[in-house]
Amino acid sequence: MSANKRAQQGFSLIELIAGIVIFAVAVSAMTGVLFPHARKSVDPVYQVRAAELGQSLLNEILGKAFDEQTDYTTGRRCGEGGTSCTLAGALGPDVAEAGVNDFDDVDDYDGYTQQQAQLDNGVNYNTLYRNFSFTVSVAYDGDFNGVNDNLTMAKRVDIAITTPGGETFQFSGYKGNF
Numbered sequence: 001m002s003a004n005k006r007a008q009q010g011f012s013l014i015e016l017i018a019g020i021v022i023f024a025v026a027v028s029a030m031t032g033v034l035f036p037h038a039r040k041s042v043d044p045v046y047q048v049r050a051a052e053l054g055q056s057l058l059n060e061i062l063g064k065a066f067d068e069q070t071d072y073t074t075g076r077r078c079g080e081g082g083t084s085c086t087l088a089g090a091l092g093p094d095v096a097e098a099g100v101n102d103f104d105d106v107d108d109y110d111g112y113t114q115q116q117a118q119l120d121n122g123v124n125y126n127t128l129y130r131n132f133s134f135t136v137s138v139a140y141d142g143d144f145n146g147v148n149d150n151l152t153m154a155k156r157v158d159i160a161i162t163t164p165g166g167e168t169f170q171f172s173g174y175k176g177n178f
Contacts, residue, residue, distance in 0.1 A: 046163035053129050054161045054171035057136065061157050065105040066177045068094060077177050085177070091138055106155050106175045110138040131164035144174065153177055 011019075067085045069078035078085035091107040103109060114133040142153030159171040 043165060043167070046165050046167065047169070049129060049132065050161040050163050050167070050169045053132055053134065054159050054169060057134065057159050058157065058171050058173045061106055061109045061136065061138075061159075062173050062175050064103065064108070064175075066155065066175055067107065068105050070105070070177075079177065085140075106157060107138045109136045109157070112136040133162045135160050141174070 065072070067078040069083045069085055070076075071083065076083060086105075086107055091110040093103065093108045093111075097103055097108055100109075100112065113135050137158045139156050139158075140154070141156040144154065144156075154177065155175045157173050157175065161169045161171065163169070
């Protein structure tokens with residue numbers, strides 16, 4: 001009887017192999033279920049960061065003057081009293097504006113991208129929003145219908161923020177000429 005007890009201590013090679021196979025199948029099933037959820041759990045963080053960046057850029061841009069030709073000393077808006085607004089084809093930084101810290105009106109941001117990503121507060125956006133990207137476009141839209149028209153009433157600012165996960169979020173705002 002004691003010889004028979006000694007022979008039954010431990011596992012056979014077949015039992016070990018069967019246990020390893022069952023363990024491997026269980027681990028692969030768990031990783032197949034859990035990993036996609038782990039990736040999706042980051043998406044809300046990216047969405048919040050994209051909203052922060054989009055709102056920051058929109059606030060910065062809409063806080064600028066409507067047009068280069070607006071004269072705040074006389075109170076004269078572009079498009080009245082003999083002054084004209086910047087032509088639709090000439091939107092973008094003016095010749096003397098070397099970077100975002102020199103931008104003084106809304107249309108200077110037309111074509112602004114993450115390659116020029118220095119926010120107006122002097123903080124480099126890459127340190128705060130690593131691997132995010134954005135593009136800004138500005139167009140005249142005086143009747144708020146999304147079509148470029150009416151060169152004196154309003155400018156539409158569109159910002160596209162792309163997260164490191166590849167999702168793109170759109171932000172838009174209007175700057176009126178008043």
